[in-house]
Amino acid sequence: MSILELKGLTQRFGGLIAVNDVDLSVEAGEIVGLIGPNGAGKTTVVNLITGVFKPSSGTVTFKGRRLDGLKPYQISRMGVARTYQVVQPFPEMSVLENVMAPAIFAAGASSKAEAMRAADEAIDFLGLKDLRDTLASELTLAERKRLELAKSLAMKPEVLLLDEVNAGLNPAEIEIALEMIRAIAARGVTIILIEHLMKVVMSLCSRIVVLHHGAKIAEGKPDEITKNEKVIQAYLGNRYAKANAAEKPNV
Amino acid sequence: MKRPVIALIAFAIIACLPLLGDNYLLRLGTMFAMYAVLAQSWNIIGGYAGYPSFATAAFFGLGAYTGAILQGFGWPMPLAWVAAGLLAAVFAGAMGSAILHLKGHYFAIASLVLAEVLLEVTTSWTSLTGGGMGLNLPIIRMSIAAQARLFFWSMLGLAVLTFLMSWYVSAGRIGFALRCIRQNEDASSMVGINTTRYKVVAFVMSSLFVGAAGALYASWVFYIEPPDVYSVMTTIRPIVMTMLGGAGTLLGPVIGSAIFLVIEEVVWRNFLSVHAAVLGILIVGLIFYLPNGIVGAVARRFRKRGAENGET
Ligand SMILES: Nc1ncnc2c1ncn2[C@@H]1O[C@H](COP(=O)(O)OP(=O)(O)OP(=O)(O)O)[C@@H](O)[C@H]1O
Ligand SMILES: [Mg+2]
Numbered sequence: 001m002s003i004l005e006l007k008g009l010t011q012r013f014g015g016l017i018a019v020n021d022v023d024l025s026v027e028a029g030e031i032v033g034l035i036g037p038n039g040a041g042k043t044t045v046v047n048l049i050t051g052v053f054k055p056s057s058g059t060v061t062f063k064g065r066r067l068d069g070l071k072p073y074q075i076s077r078m079g080v081a082r083t084y085q086v087v088q089p090f091p092e093m094s095v096l097e098n099v100m101a102p103a104i105f106a107a108g109a110s111s112k113a114e115a116m117r118a119a120d121e122a123i124d125f126l127g128l129k130d131l132r133d134t135l136a137s138e139l140t141l142a143e144r145k146r147l148e149l150a151k152s153l154a155m156k157p158e159v160l161l162l163d164e165v166n167a168g169l170n171p172a173e174i175e176i177a178l179e180m181i182r183a184i185a186a187r188g189v190t191i192i193l194i195e196h197l198m199k200v201v202m203s204l205c206s207r208i209v210v211l212h213h214g215a216k217i218a219e220g221k222p223d224e225i226t227k228n229e230k231v232i233q234a235y236l237g238n239r240y241a242k243a244n245a246a247e248k249p250n251v
Numbered sequence: 252m253k254r255p256v257i258a259l260i261a262f263a264i265i266a267c268l269p270l271l272g273d274n275y276l277l278r279l280g281t282m283f284a285m286y287a288v289l290a291q292s293w294n295i296i297g298g299y300a301g302y303p304s305f306a307t308a309a310f311f312g313l314g315a316y317t318g319a320i321l322q323g324f325g326w327p328m329p330l331a332w333v334a335a336g337l338l339a340a341v342f343a344g345a346m347g348s349a350i351l352h353l354k355g356h357y358f359a360i361a362s363l364v365l366a367e368v369l370l371e372v373t374t375s376w377t378s379l380t381g382g383g384m385g386l387n388l389p390i391i392r393m394s395i396a397a398q399a400r401l402f403f404w405s406m407l408g409l410a411v412l413t414f415l416m417s418w419y420v421s422a423g424r425i426g427f428a429l430r431c432i433r434q435n436e437d438a439s440s441m442v443g444i445n446t447t448r449y450k451v452v453a454f455v456m457s458s459l460f461v462g463a464a465g466a467l468y469a470s471w472v473f474y475i476e477p478p479d480v481y482s483v484m485t486t487i488r489p490i491v492m493t494m495l496g497g498a499g500t501l502l503g504p505v506i507g508s509a510i511f512l513v514i515e516e517v518v519w520r521n522f523l524s525v526h527a528a529v530l531g532i533l534i535v536g537l538i539f540y541l542p543n544g545i546v547g548a549v550a551r552r553f554r555k556r557g558a559e560n561g562e563t
Contacts, residue, residue: 106443
């Protein structure tokens with residue numbers, strides 16, 4: 001049985017159909033890539049899964065339990081965590097306090113000491129140890145993105161939705177982030193990865209789903225997706241296809 | 252752990268005020284205690300949760316009338332005070348669920364309307380409240396001096412209870428949740444915080460002792476009328492006092508109450524005719540130069556010194 005299942009998921013904003021009849025089923029332990037041009041509806045899908053919006057129609061099922069209609073705090077307590085495309089730290093709190101919040105409220109730590117232990121573990125895991133007592137408002141963008149990851153890890157999630165955690169990072173920082181995502185997946189966390197950098201998607205994901213104007217236009221293995229005509233037209237563009245074709249003989 | 256203990260010792264010292272035998276000082280002491288109740292209560296919703304509540308006068312007035320009416324029915328004074336606090340809390344719980352989903356100034360305006368509505372209801376429900384004529388409270392058989400001491404100690408006791416509640420909030424899970432909500436409400440719900448529940452709890456906490464203080468005030472002054480207990484100043488003062496001392500801090504509201512009272516008294520004595528104007532200018536100036544309040548400014552000074560020491 002799949003751990004997360006979307007059926008006929010649809011979200012309207014007034015006249016705009018941001019997400020249009022999307023079906024998706026994610027198996028436990030998978031890393032699924034969710035790609036598509038700007039405004040395709042990727043973030044809206046995350047918002048529907050995490051309860052920020054109640055879907056106009058369709059269902060979200062997590063381990064056999066319906067999530068649609070629940071509040072974000074309820075969903076996060078059940079084990080579905082996310083990171084924000086635009087990072088959302090608590091600016092006046094230290095890194096430690098930021099990570100303790102989900103340990104206490106979402107993961108249900110029984111004491112402050114236990115929350116601190118869980119937070120420290122997530123902080124160490126993401127290499128933020130030296131910044132433990134720094135205010136979140138004083139972090140660089142790359143550090144804030146890692147803080148987002150640490151916060152979501154402290155929720156002890158089974159499913160993690162990563163919304164462009166690499167956007168705005170330089171190549172060296174992306175390498176680090178990639179390693180962290182791999183390490184998180186290695187712990188058995190199921191990941192849905194929203195990402196514009198095809199290199200990252202190709203190297204991490206076992207399966208890719210493509211959204212365009214809110215609708216799913218393709219789904220499959222990475223090499224199938226890069227050859228898909230519809231996807232090339234809607235998103236990857238001919239440039240990518242050609243570059244890819246030019247690279248192929250060399251491999 | 253040390254600061255709250257120092258505050259409790261300070262309260263204990265203030266409790267010895269009647270020993271001086273000065274009626275004027277005793278009246279000031281009672282005022283201080285009342286202000287400390289209101290400011291500390293506002294600090295929970297306005298300071299920790301960051302929701303700019305203008306509902307203090309609603310809770311205070313509701314408490315004052317509840318206490319006065321119940322005493323009129325023959326209830327013993329302390330019981331009437333407790334009932335007044337509880338009714339204010341129930342009222343806050345019901346209203347909070349309705350208006351706390353509003354953000355920023357929308358919430359501020361909605362909370363301001365509460366006192367206006369209660370003022371209207373109180374004024375028109377003449378059979379119960381005496382309407383615009385006001386309400387007299389039963390006479391207490393006790394010497395004037397004994398009464399002054401009784402009300403002073405009762406009000407100070409209420410201030411200490413409010414302080415203990417603030418301490419509980421600031422040190423625990425509730426305060427942590429409220430601080431998260433103030434900084435980023437969406438992110439708070441995403442880390443598992445039931446934001447609606449915590450906001451309502453904060454609103455109720457900001458009403459309980461204010462309602463009781465309203466009833467105590469009614470007993471103290473013997474006579475209440477709607478414009479007095481539902482006065483906008485009852486709402487504004489605690490906000491100014493808290494910002495003056497430091498919003499979202501444990502000691503800020505108490506320190507702010509004391510300083511505000513001193514300023515108010517000095518201005519009142521020396522600039523009687525332009526009292527409001529002078530007070531207004533002083534308030535604006537203080538808030539402008541002390542945006543984080545006195546506690547915030549002191550904490551920053553310490554942090555800076557700490558950082559300098561760390562470097563050298
Ligand atoms: N709260 C909202 N109200 C109205 N329209 C919205 C709302 N959120 C998103 N939209 C619209 O829905 C569409 C999909 O937006 P969404 O943010 O999901 O795209 P995206 O795929 O995440 O894009 P990007 O790659 O730029 O992050 C856009 O047209 C957007 O303007
Ligand atoms: Mg997006």
